[in-house]
Amino acid sequence: MTKNLRAKGNAFALLPLLIFIFIFLGSGIFLKDFYALPSPVAVLVGIIAAFLLFKESAEEKTKTFISGCGESKIMTMCIIYLLAGAFAVVSKATGGVDAVVNMGINTIDAAYFPLGIFLIAAFLSTATGTSVGAIVAIGPIAVRLAESSGASLPLISGALLGGSMLGDNLSMISDTTIAATQSLGCELKDKFKINLFIAFPAAVVTIIVLFYLGLNSEIIAVEIPKASFDWITIIPYLLVIILALIGVDVFTTLIIGTLLAGIIGFFGHSFTLLQFTQKIYEGFTSMTDIFLLSMLSGGLAAMVDKAGGIDYVLYHIKKGIKSKKSAQLGIGTLVGFANLAIANNTVSIVITGGIAKEINDEYDLDARKTATILDIFSCIIQGILPYGAQVLLILSFAKGKLDFFDLIGNAWYHLFLLTFTSIAIYSSVWDKWVNKVLKFRNPNL
DSSP: OHHHHHHHOOGGGGHHHHHHHHHHHHHHHHHTOTTSSOHHHHHHHHHHHHHHHSOSOHHHHHHHHHHHHTOHHHHHHHHHHHHHHHHHHHHHHTTHHHHHHHHHHHTOOGGGHHHHHHHHHHHHHHHHSOHHHHHHHHHHHHHHHHHHHOOOHHHHHHHHHHHHHHHHHHOTTOHHHHHHHHHHTOOHHHHHHHHHHHHHHHHHHHHHHHHHHHHTOOOOOOOOOOOOOOGGGGHHHHHHHHHHHTTOOHHHHHHHHHHHHHHHHHHTTSOOHHHHHHHHHHHHHHTHHHHHHHHHHHHHHHHHHHTTHHHHHHHHHHTTOOSHHHHHHHHHHHHHHHHHHHSOHHHHHHHHHHHHHHHHHHTTOOHHHHHHHHHHHHHHHHHHOTTSHHHHHHHHHHTTSOOHHHHHHTOHHHHHHHHHHHHHHHOHHHHHHHHHHHTOOOTTO
């Protein structure tokens, strides 16, 4: 009887987690800004609720909480966040972000602005690991290009949104990639390769569509002011991508990338040696929110799990799972609904990652593919939320000249990514082909 109750779990144990979600979501709706209330503070409320509601002794609850915070995967995730932050800030300080944007703008024909914006956003977000950062850097320029050339603002904006989310999902140093791989216990490079076989076809089809629209465009070319840039400042981004692709571990990759960016910045007089160290620390502090959130969420999840909350969710999800394919779809649906509630794809992966891992192991799924599905579904939902940061930023740059439905209606990449993800889930031929090409050993196929 006890074993059966444990299998069914305890719905009451989910209450602290629901309190966290309610506080985070409620404050975002009330303040009309889903990033006004720091997420670590919201999760802290859930932790306090767990201490007050759960029946164990204070000593046992504290022990469980600390154990969850310090779990090896959580700590690994947090250290990677710090290194990724350092690389992003140091590379940007050398002028790398401006160089990528200016390089693209200088070579784009007016008729192909949407295609160009998509490619620039995809590269920049892949190199830096952030969709928000790419949108902030390119958004104002994209809107000005649309206004000056007569190009379609919805199409350009949709291309910007799609390209930015492509990198957010695919990047080796993206928060979502780090959270997904650490939750599932797989290598970043392996998840990247699996992800590439889904994201790349979606990107290619998007490029073809945008090229066709540009080819048939009646826009008259306009003179775009040329901005100078240093090619050398782009090298750290390229190096990080190459090192990740050839299998160098993420810690070494980020350290080498940061040091190279520092050398370029030092000799290019972007900063002194002391300022270089300050930029590294600035990168660390830029990751404070996600660092604390991941650590505290790990502690809260451990308490909820011990009280039977995770078992309750698993029990009800498993009732709808009939096969490996439905198990994968269930994982995607789970993280998608979490993202709808929280409007933050990284947080959604952090709080559902443990459940995804349980389902993955229970149904003998490929952890690399599960991590990919977890990441993709969170990014797709994040990219179409009317209250998500990415959409809100683009709408704010448009200053009332663009509405939500026009933006999403032109986000072609999201549609194609969902299509190819569905193929990857439901086609066993896809699995066999990918594993054969990549020479992965997967005994479950």
